[in-house]
Amino acid sequence: MAETTEQPPPPQVWPTLRARDARALIKFLVDAFGFTETAVYGEGDHVAHAELAWPLGGGIMLGSHRDDPDDAWALRPGTxxxxxxxxxxxxxHDRAVKAGATITKGLAETDYGSRDFAARDPEGNLWSFGTYRGEPVSRA
Known part of the structure; x- marks a missing residue:
C-alpha cells in the first residue's frame, strides 16, 4: 500500500525563460515579486545565465533572448x-502593484482552498501567486 506524506516534496524543477531585456526583468522580479538574485552571468546588456531563488524554495533560471536559429533552447520572450x-x-499583491506589475486577476479565494492573484511582468510572462502548496505525494 502506498504511504502518503504530510508535505509535498521540496521543488527540484527550475522553470526557465528568455527575455528581451533580461537585466530589467531580473530587477522587476526582485522588486515586484520578491525573488532573490543568486547568480547572473554575462556582459553588458547580455545575460547568458541567471538564477533567482524563491524565498519558500526553488526558483527560476533566465537569460537573454538570442536571434540564433541554431539555439537549442530557443524560447520566445513573453510566453x-x-x-x-x-x-x-x-x-x-500590494508589493507587485506598487512595483508596476499588471494585475490580470485580482486577489480571490479558490474552490480548492487557495488565496491567489495573477500578474504579467514587463516581458508579458504570466505569474500566478497563491497559498496552494499542491497535494501530498503518495509513495509506494
Missing part, C-alpha cells in the same frame, strides 16, 4: 507562465 506558492498573497 512563460508559472504558479508560485506564497504565504502572504495580500502583501505580495
Amino acid at each position: 512563460f507562465g508559472a504558479y508560485v506558492v506564497t504565504d502572504d498573497p495580500d502583501g505580495l
